[in-house]
Ligand code: HEC
Ligand code: HEC
Ligand code: HEC
Ligand code: HEC
């Protein structure tokens with residue numbers, strides 16, 4: 001096991017006592033590291049201007065630990081050469097004669113890969129996994145910065161253990177809807193953010209969420225009075241979540257997460273239904289990114305681990 005190796009090398013002795021003083025591995029503090037690549041490939045052009053999704057090229061990023069660097073064949077879809085002109089696709093033979101693409105054409109001919117240089121690299125004793133992040137709503141931008149604006153990729157963040165753990169302890173502000181992880185410029189504000197919040201609430205809690213937070217106050221009033229309206233009762237009865245006890249449970253545990261007392265307005269230590277509903281109303285009237293993150297974290301039970309074996313195995 002890797003940690004034992006570190007221990008025997010004397011690296012880990014006294015770790016528990018001196019946890020805050022541990023030296024950071026020199027490999028990861030390389031912020032700004034920007035090796036000159038064999039082909040002047042621009043993310044600002046391909047991912048920014050042409051809006052190619054990151055997964056078009058890094059197609060394992062949401063499935064595996066490592067994000068694949070694309071084979072030259074992927075470049076060949078657009079810079080492929082004469083044969084492709086006949087296929088009629090306008091992009092198929094872009095800059096056919098460009099010197100900047102000489103190495104790409106050579107690689108397509110010979111089958112030898114282009115020798116891209118690594119930009120980010122953790123020491124060998126650290127286990128990292130892309131899909132574990134990307135499929136839980138952590139965007140590339142949190143760790144790599146605005147790649148879609150970079151002419152040449154550089155390391156934007158210090159990839160230290162402290163950095164990993166800071167987010168694992170408190171991921172709220174780093175979470176977004178999973179379908180936005182490769183949209184690096186995503187930054188909804190005001191009404192737009194509220195719309196996303198409502199959609200996510202609805203996705204997570206379905207009919208219940210929609211009924212409670214929708215434009216209609218019916219359900220809210222319905223429960224507020226504790227009286228059932230015959231016409232509505234049938235509709236609500238089809239959703240097994242909708243009864244007083246469950247509703248409290250849903251709010252307390254799923255929406256307010258680890259701190260259900262947030263909703264405890266009268267300090268009784270118990271959340272009344274009325275408090276929960278009122279709180280939800282205020283809570284979402286102008287949600288922040290953190291509110292959205294808390295909702296996502298609780299709805300999808302995101303709980304990043306902090307034990308050593310998560311990252312050292
Ligand atoms: C057209 C293909 C293509 C697209 C689209 C693309 N990339 Fe890349 N990416 C590459 C290639 C080729 C490299 C290696 C050369 C380099 O570093 O520029 C690379 C390198 C990287 C690296 C550095 C890898 C290392 O060595 O540490 C990161 C990070 C990265 N890409 C992130 C992204 C993100 C985020 C997006 C979407 C916003 C994206 N890429 C879109 C082709 C692509
Ligand atoms: C979906 C199509 C597409 C793919 C895939 C693609 N490119 Fe491009 N690339 C373009 C287009 C379009 C331009 C030209 C944009 C312009 O000139 O405005 C371009 C321009 C370039 C240029 C600049 C050429 C010059 O002379 O200015 C380089 C270098 C380049 N691409 C490398 C690559 C590499 C390397 C890959 C694979 C990792 C790749 N491209 C994949 C569409 C693509
Ligand atoms: C939680 C942080 C984090 C997120 C989110 C993240 N990356 Fe990375 N990425 C890293 C780290 C750390 C490395 C270095 C990994 C290593 O050395 O084992 C890396 C390396 C890479 C590499 C080089 C190949 C590899 O796997 O080592 C590429 C390409 C890449 N990332 C692309 C992306 C793209 C595209 C996204 C978004 C779809 C993304 N990354 C999201 C932290 C992240
Ligand atoms: C911006 C926030 C963020 C950063 C930075 C980050 N992580 Fe994570 N990490 C997460 C989240 C969120 C999850 C998903 C947890 C879940 O599914 O419950 C996760 C999951 C993981 C997992 C899968 C195991 C697990 O906890 O379920 C590993 C391994 C991991 N992270 C390693 C790392 C390493 C190593 C680094 C630093 C190089 C790092 N992470 C940086 C947010 C982050």
Ligand code: HEC
Pocket residue numbers: 006011012015022023024025026028122123126159160161162164165168305306307308309310311312
């Ligand atoms: C979320 C991921 C993560 C967790 C959890 C984690 N580490 Fe690390 N650790 C890293 C990363 C990334 C590095 C390399 C960067 C650095 O040195 O800061 C590292 C480096 C180290 C190093 C080497 C420092 C050096 O000087 O090179 C030791 C020793 C270590 N970790 C021990 C531990 C112990 C013990 C635990 C449990 C208490 C732990 N780690 C938990 C991510 C993690």
